[in-house]
Amino acid sequence: MSWIHLAILAPFLLAIFIPIFYKQFRSIHTGWFVLLLPVLLFVFFLRFIPITRNGKQTIQSYDWIPSLGIRFDVYVDGLSLLFALLITGIGALVVLYSIYYLAKDKEKLNHFYVYLLLFMGAMLGVVLSDNLIVLYTFWEFTSFSSFLLIGYWSHRERSRYGAQKSMLITVFGGLSMLGGIILLYIMGNTFSIRELISQSQELFNHSLFIPALLLILLGAFTKSAQFPFHIWLPDAMEAPTPVSAYLHSATMVKAGIYLVARMSPVFADSGIWLWLVAGFGIVTLFWGSFSAVKQTDLKGILAYSTISQLGLIMSLLGIGAAALHYDHLEENLYMAATVAAIFHLINHATFKGSLFMVVGIVDHETGTRDIRRLGGLMHFMPITFTLAVIGALSMAGLPPFNGFLSKEMFFTGMVRVLELDIFNLDTWGILFPVIAWVASVFTFVYSMVIIFKTFMGKPQLEKLEKKPHEAPIGMLISPVILASLVIIFGFFPNLLAPTIIEPAVTAIIPSIFGPDNHVHISFWHGWSPELRMTLGVIVVGAILFKTLSKWNAIYKIFPERLSLNFLYDSMLVGLEKFSIRMTKIFMTGFIRNYLVYIFLFFIFSLGATLYTKDGFNFSLDNTAPIGIYEVILAIVIAVASVSILFVKSRLTSIILLGSVGYTVSLFFVLFRAPDLALTQLVVETVSVALFLLCFYHLPKKLKKEERLTFRLNNAIISIGVGAIVTLIALSSHSTKLFESISQYYIKATYKEAGGENMVNVILVDFRGLDTLFEITVLAIAALGIYAMIKLRLTRGKENG
């Protein structure tokens, strides 16, 4: 157990104490107790920067279930450090923001901070684990705590719907991922990511490689809200805004990105990986930015924008995999995409976090997030406005903010696709820069929507619940810090390059990028094609924004029925209806139907086994001679039992049953079983008496005998059962595998037990335990009958 282990577990430990703090210190906002932890953790992780910068990793091992190869191994390299810093850094800012956002006396703060801490610990566990099973455990923990946080206001129906939806989709992906992990274990015989990477060449040629790749990607795509699994993210906006800022922009939705980046060294040799990651990423990028424009809720816009930006990072990671296929490195030509992915990951966390916080402030101060009711807030909230402008312009990719740089690098990566000559990229690759450019135009449009519809124009005070005013200073601290980072990274991107980005890129493409390679992010490329693309985005975007009301109708072309949400909802409802209908088909409530299933199963399973295993065996050896008495008795028993089926009168059928029983006892006499014959006679007599008792007590109105209807199905089933039993009896009689053990009993009956009646000696001496419990059965039956007759609970209530 090392300090890193403790860092992962610290949020869980603190979560235990939160309810105590909450109950004991009611006057202090519980968030203050929480705030210290992410700050400490952030500082703790900062100390790793010099280590990873020199290309070194920190590995700490701790046994969990070593017999199954499951070790709680933590591993700090550039990539996990980047995520750990994001989680703790933004975590600290979000906690600070939430202290001012959530009211002390109206909200259940103990719940909120426990969930948030659970999430933080789980997320740290995901990014720092080396063991895939441990990673999966923390992964599901993030789904679970995210579920709790989305449903935080559980009295709202929409919150519960959103929480359920995100849970179903992310857990579906998580379970697929578990399947992929198990396949990887089968191939590589280890759960350790580092060991899997070291044998990636052998894995590549394994037949399970493609299934494992697809399953792992399914997990990453659902978590990171890639098309078509993105539908849970907009509904997750029902969560409190600090949660949206933290989970659904900066951390949890990047877990899928992390997974793709982390597993890249294992899978990236494959063309399928490249096409799937880049293809789904670019589709998500376009669809997210296209859908964001039609949203009227600010958080809805930000949700779709997050989807789109995640798609951007994903597509860059996919294209970055192409770098592995070129040995020669011309000025880091092909790895540009990976560098861009990492850089944009950081940038997105900063500007999206601050934008969510800005939206939260707007919501908090005006009481609505609907852009149709907002407008002209610039004069009331100048600081918030400034923050929003910085965030939105960075998101749109305008200079001088950091979004501009990463968008330029994104274009570079996409344009480079044209130069690749693998996996058909030389023909179809042209789609990537085109779609990327179109998506960037839409990104520009919705970024402008956020600025202009919210803060510019005429204020509509009559539509607002409160008179808007500037937010309290405490609420502004976090977005101000994030926005300053947006500017700082914009002007000085090389602060990040050697410290964070280079070690992270080394982790993603270790085979070609080492400590000797260096990344240089230049602010000014010269008149490159990327710059012209950006200019085009601005011009076309501005025109589109101006004419938004004219082409808005395009969103009405797609009917609601074709939307993915509708598909999801109808699938959910349809599944439920389908299962109810299926259950109703076979769970009829008629005992006859259930008996039919049982008998049919009996017939078909035994019949099929007999047939396929060639089990039927018939021989006349070893049979006793047939005597005349037995034949007569057999005819009697057959006639009596068959005629029970056809008699209408109950009395007759009872008597016929009795005659079958007495015939059976006659058989026992003939087959030399005196004890059986005696018992059978007595038992049959008593049973018939009982049957007659039942018959006598039939209600009067039912005594009228109803007609017996012959049912062909029942007849076929019964004949089937009888035939199967006969066939099995014949073939098992014809195959005697070994001699009976009864010679021992015959010899030992007198010598060892001192009795002459073998059957009785077996019953009370050799196998006395059977008899003991048979007595118990009778006693229980007797007690049961007594209780059934005596205990009349319903009657007793009526009388007394």
Add this chain to the structure above:
Amino acid sequence: MEILMAIVVGILFTCATYLMLSKSILRIIIGTGLLSHGAHLLILTMGGLKRGAVPLLGEHAKNYVDPLPQALILTAIVISFGVTSFFLVLAYRAYQELGTDNMDMLRGTEANE
């Protein structure tokens, strides 16, 4: 002889199954009665028939029939008797409380849970 008994047992099973698939409780219980007769005869038949004397040492015979299946059947008879009588009283109580012996009327549905 065993072949004949196998057929008899088959007939008993057929009739029992047919009765158990009918509507009236009484016929179902008659069916179970026939089924246990069939099962007992089956056990006896599978042990081998008529190979020697009654399993009493006083007979001083060279061969005795197999005593083990007889002991098993004796246990089975008593148990099936216990179960049958319990069933019968259950049916009798069901008549008294519910006023029907028709299994279609005694349907457990979600509505009357």
